[in-house]
Amino acid sequence: MTTKVKAAIIGSGNIGTDLLYKALRSETIEPVWMVGIDPESEGLKRAKELGLKTTADGVKGMEPHIADDKVQLAWDATSAYVHQSNNELVKKYGVKMVDLTPAAIGPFCVPPVNLEEMVGRDEQNVNMVTCGGQATIPMVAAVSRVQAVEYGEIIATVSSRSAGPGTRKNIDEFTRTTARGVEVVGGAERGKAIIIINPAEPPLMMRDTIHCLTKDAPKQDEIIESAQRMIAEVQKYVPGYRLKNGPVFDGNRVSFYMLVEGLGDFLPEYAGNLDIMTAAGLRTAELIAEEIQRAEAA
């Protein structure tokens, strides 16, 4: 039996904690470290209870143990501002990084669209765009696979409770990185991203709107079919990803109104934005872990 690849979660907030619950179920990865910066952090306490080693001194607190504990993989769920230095540090020990911040140092990965392209490339750092990007870029790609998309625009609406301090501090990085992902991975010539945080109680479920402006008249039947296939792909790892309304065809505009219901691992089901990000981050890390296992077996 191959041993699981040992991994560290950097960041003990909403995303890090949700990711931890999912990673504990993984068949290829074993989370062994949780790194935070606040000794009072709920996320660190929870991780400790679940048997992980923890530190409140940032990645430096874990550094002396990386080699001994055979950490080969890390997720960064902190913020774009500190990702670069986190990455530099773990890189020295040959650790592969799945970046869940919008720092976007490494190539973008949106699993249903381009995970397969990551195979064999041996990237040290892979970036998961943003939660809004994970929820919308597949639909832009579904259209651009059919025909040229001149402009792709996405509006991600998340509940206040699911938007942690990292997301809030990083709001510009969110819009910029998502817009770039709409272009680079979604295939739109130009991309635009908007994020709305809504404080309603009870919290609203993550909603995403995708508008594509096609170059020529939309090929409606092909777009509908491509969209259905893409939604099925996303549902493999986020079962609560669904088309609420649309596609609406209005001239050259193609619009999808999506709802993203989470698994409720950490935050309740409304926080689909967390789920789609952590599920995609885990899926990507598992692919990297499989490559590590193959390399070690060889």
Added chain:
Amino acid sequence: MNLEGKKVTLHDMSLRDGMHPQRHQLTTEQMVEVATALDAAGVPLIEVTHGDGLGGASVNYGFPAASDEEYLRAVVPKMNDAKISALLIPGIGTVDHLRMAHDCGVHTIRVATHCTEADVSEQHIVLGAKMEMDTVGFLMMAHMIPPEQLLEQAKLMQGYGANCIYITDSAGYMLPDHVTARVGRLRDELDADVEVGFHGHHNMHMGIANSLAALEAGASRVDGSVAGMGAGAGNTPLEVFVAVLHRMGVETGVDMWKLMDVAEEIVYPLMTHKVRADRDSLTLGYAGVYSSFLLHAKRAADKYGLKSTDILIELGRMKTVGGQEDMIEDVALDMKKAGAAE
């Protein structure tokens, strides 16, 4: 009410909030004409941006006739005394837009968030203050939370470096007592050198009454719009407000007669939508819905054979916030489905 001898800085919204009823189609020539006339009438501060702020050009909010940069580069050099402001809503615009606006000579940056989400404005307020701009925090839909919570949010913005905080009645929902309580709380608790402002909508025809209440409670900046051109039933009509203020002995520095001419001879003739408290605008005010939804809801109602007031009431019930224009077609489609199922 005695406001004798008070001073107020008036801020015109027609070339930003007024972009909503104009479907963002004001031309640079129209912008220059209105701004130049407002400048000549002594209006000290004029906002020029896409209706939804810098970077608002989109399918969601509407593509404007010209870019923010084109508008700003056309208007700013033409001003003699007036300063130009720009609106920035984090999540829509970024610090890149802020730098562009600063480069165009914009004097005042107004960073707008939903009233409970002030912490998304940190990057933008910090940069505005660092570039020594007049940096304003703009708390939208301020009717939705009580004064104490608004104060917490205002203090965040003050902490990032804003030198003025606005109570923004985006839905035109507030009555004068609401304004008094909110503006008063901020005035009592914020630093003495931080100004308090008020931005009204005229959906319940409370624009003037609310603005007076704001002044009495300690606001020193008040927004209005010449000819009332703004979202919903428009903003506080600026020339009317000036007339009232002058009767009350408030110093505005604005030439009322010239301002009346701007409304009558330039702005009324260019309006493509009748800005008034019609059924839909009054519904916005009554139900507490973001004023910019108005024309989007009318269009969705026409397209899907629904009543626009029904769409607006549903958006209010769902507690939508500023910027959620994408909900309008979605809600209309839901309502159409529900109607078909009955």
